[in-house]
Amino acid sequence: MxxxxxxxxxxxxxxxxxxxxxxxxxxxxxxxxxxxxxxxSPAALAAYRKVATQIHRYPSADHERLRRAIARRYELDAERVVCAGGSDEMIHLVCQAYAGPGDEVLTHEHGYRGFLKAVRASGATPVVAMERDMVVDVDAMIDRAGERTKLCFLANPNNPTGTYITAEAVQRLRAGLPKHTLLVLDSAYAEYCRRNNYSEGTELVESCDNVMMVRTFSKIHGLAGLRVGWAYGPGSVVGALNHVRGPFNVSLPAQEAAIAALADTxxxxxxxxxxxxxxxxxxxxxxxxxxxxxxxxxxxxxxxxxxxxxxxxxxxxxxxxxxxxxxxxxxxxxxxxxxxxxxxxxxxxxxxxxxxxxxxxx
Ligand SMILES: Cc1ncc(COP(=O)(O)O)c(C=O)c1O
Known part of the structure; x- marks a missing residue:
């Protein structure tokens, strides 16, 4: 036994x-x-139904059309987009690729619990920085980072608190983290937050080599049951995630429905x-x-x-x-x-x- x-x-x-x-x-x-x-979206539903007769086939393994649709919609480089079966899978993939026994992964007090699950599954040790009245405390996070911090997960806005920190605060967090720490911005609810001082993270990803952003089709796009998420990051990070993910990790109906959902603004x-x-x-x-x-x-x-x-x-x-x-x-x-x-x-x-x-x- x-x-x-x-x-x-x-x-x-x-x-x-x-x-x-x-x-x-x-x-x-x-x-x-x-x-x-x-x-x-009715368009996503129609796309889902349309591929019903094709589900004996494997889905696209490089998610090319979906990545291109994401890149077009959000003005990104499709080569730096990677897809997964929900952002939860993406969070697991990031931990799998970057953290293991002996490493620490930083997150925040009431941060999305999917982070802790993925960190523990990778064998790394979670380190949790306290928040202030349900809001992420950037200084507390920087204080808890160190030599062994491989990853830092920030849900912005966060679930379950619903609160967010400003783009400037996220930049301050990035600047205060060690250079060897990958900052992972989980922007699952980005589409709901239209505050002028908020950013989902695209600019930071494009200007830094240790920041990535994770997004999902489960929230505003209404496709939680299909499980589609994606990430945008430096080429090396996207490469590492492609190394660890399974080849057919996003189903055929999920890819088709997500492409249609993106077009249904x-x-x-x-x-x-x-x-x-x-x-x-x-x-x-x-x-x-x-x-x-x-x-x-x-x-x-x-x-x-x-x-x-x-x-x-x-x-x-x-x-x-x-x-x-x-x-x-x-x-x-x-x-x-x-x-x-x-x-x-x-x-x-x-x-x-x-x-x-x-x-x-x-
Ligand atoms: C902040 C946050 N990140 C990630 C997820 C995971 O979403 P999904 O795996 O459906 O993309 C959730 C779901 O509740 C969430 O609230």
Missing amino acids: ELLNPRPGVGQIKVYRPIRPPEEDRAWIDLSLTVNPLGP GHEEATFAHTAHWLPWLSHELEAIGVRVYPSVCNFILARIPPDPSLGVPQVTEHLARRGILVKSVTDYALTDCLRITIGSEEENRAVVAALREILEE
Whole structure:
């Protein structure tokens, strides 16, 4: 049996536990994952259906058409784009290529948990810098970097806090990191953040040889179920990622739907407008019943339940579930009194507010 043991540390990696609706025959309002409430673009859906008769074939191994479509849309060099089965796979590939036992990988206190999973899977040691009131603290991150820091993951904006740091702060972080550290900018929610002082990272990637950016089709593009992500980075980094990835890591329907989604800017705008309307509405309604809402630039909000010894997150999520609503409790982010609520359709947003009002105003 000894021979069948996995590498040291594998058993300690947390298994992702999905939030499952209790097995009741009802239509659930699922606001627990950060997906697009408008669904996929109709153009992406048509492209997906169109390749249905071709799924006995392997997909393109170099993702050439998809890379070119990404490059055209975002004005990038297609040779420096690499694709993966979701940005989660990309994060794993980066760790696999750049970190291992004895190395450290830096991230931030409430940073996206996919980072920790990938770091631990690579055998490297995660180092976590504290945040300040749910916002990344650049100085704290620079303080925790050192000789052994191979990678630094920054989710900007971050999930589950919804907050972001400015382009200038990201530049300061880059300048303060050792030259041998690759800064990985996870910009999964970039399309939702249109603040003047924000940058998704393209310029930094183009001006530095130790910065890369990771993006996804799961969020504003509404293709979470298909699993498509991509990265833009220095040629050497893209080369390394191509060395470690599997040849057919993005499925045929996923590549076709992603190409179509990129061209459907109307769907993207509609999604942005929907979020821009309902995010402030939801924040305002929750604040009116005593819930603290952190300032989000994403398609979800982090909501802190007011202190009450008899009414914590478990009671609130249970009450919501009784009303047919699922939200994400973020205890795995050490946020024991918070919920992450994704912006849903109008009806869903109104339903979650009504259910929270029932229990919090009782
Ligand atoms: C910040 C961030 N990065 C990466 C991911 C992974 O997304 P995907 O693997 O679907 O591209 C998520 C998903 O929630 C996320 O919030």
